[in-house]
Amino acid sequence: MYKLSARIEINGERRWTITQVSSVEIERDTDTLTDLCKITLPRRMLWDGMRESPVRRGDQVRVSLGYDNELRLLFVGYVREIGVKTPIVLICEDEMYSLKSRQTKPQAYRSVSVETLIRDQGYTGELRVLGEQSLGQYRVTTDTVASLLGKLRDQGIRVFFRLEEGVPVLYAGLLLEHNTGGEVQVVASGLNLIGDNQLEQQHADAMRLKIKVISHQRDNKCIRVEVGDQDGELRTLHTYGRSKAEAEAWGKEEYKRLKRDGLKGSLTTFCIRPLDKLDLIGVKLEGKRMGVYQVSKVTIKYGADGYHQTITLGQRIRD
Helix, strand or coil: CCCEEEEEEEECCCEEEECCCCEEEEEEECCCCCCEEEEECCCCCCECCECCCCCCCCCEEEEEEEECCEEEEEEEEEEEEECCCCCCEEEEECCHHHHCCCECCCCEEEEEEHHHHHHCCCCCCEEEEECCCEEEEEECCCCEHHHHHHHHHHCCCEEEEEEECCEEEEEEECCCCCCCCCCCEEEECCCCEEECCCEEEECHHHCCEEEEEEEECCCCCEEEEEEECCCCEEEEEEEECCCHHHHHHHHHHHHHHHCCCEEEEEEEEECCCCCCCCCEEEEEECCEEEEEEEEEEEEEEEECCEEEEEEEEEEEEEC
């Protein structure tokens, strides 16, 4: 039987290493700006013989989880909140926490790319921009770098950190096509699947889907077009500088790509190999191959009930 193992490293005024925790929950999501980690410490936690917690807001945190002391680094970030009750609960945020206190530099551009916009605000870390780069005419008016990235999200550009080889990498993009070279993991009945009650089979001929494309122009005006089923589920796509004809053509391509047979929803697996957002997984149910999907969200739970992950499926990549 596998034995659960954990290592929580907290670095503030002093460095602490904790190997016994009551529970850990990590949420990684392409639809949110910030990933979260909730750590519940043991009820009788002692700090060099003292009961009072020395942990402070802003302390750095690294969380590694696994089985039989085979640990994998799953979260790097900062303490945002410290519970006042026993057991103590730490709420932590990923690297986005540091950008929430970094002031922006007012800028105005006739035309700017996503990468230039972010780099001009002093961000020097790893950056991956997926899809279109150009934002056209743009003015920085927000107070912090994180709020600037939040504004980009409101315009349809997904922005978040992803942990790669222990390094937080900032992703920004319209269409998140990453790691399309092969499957990271196969999820299959009788192998690693715990539950699939939240999965639904969708059929292309029964789907109702409406695509709205908003093309932002250099003069700050927008061209809006809609394609697909008028009574369908709405998907909004943002682009920059496309004409009405180009925006409509792009919307039709997306409609055709999204309206296909496949699965939607979530499934739960053992956490032998933790997944991250943008990873690819192949799904096999009762011996039948159901396609390859990009991971949209992962919630990792570690504690008395075991160590498992709930995976929300994003777009279907291939059969």
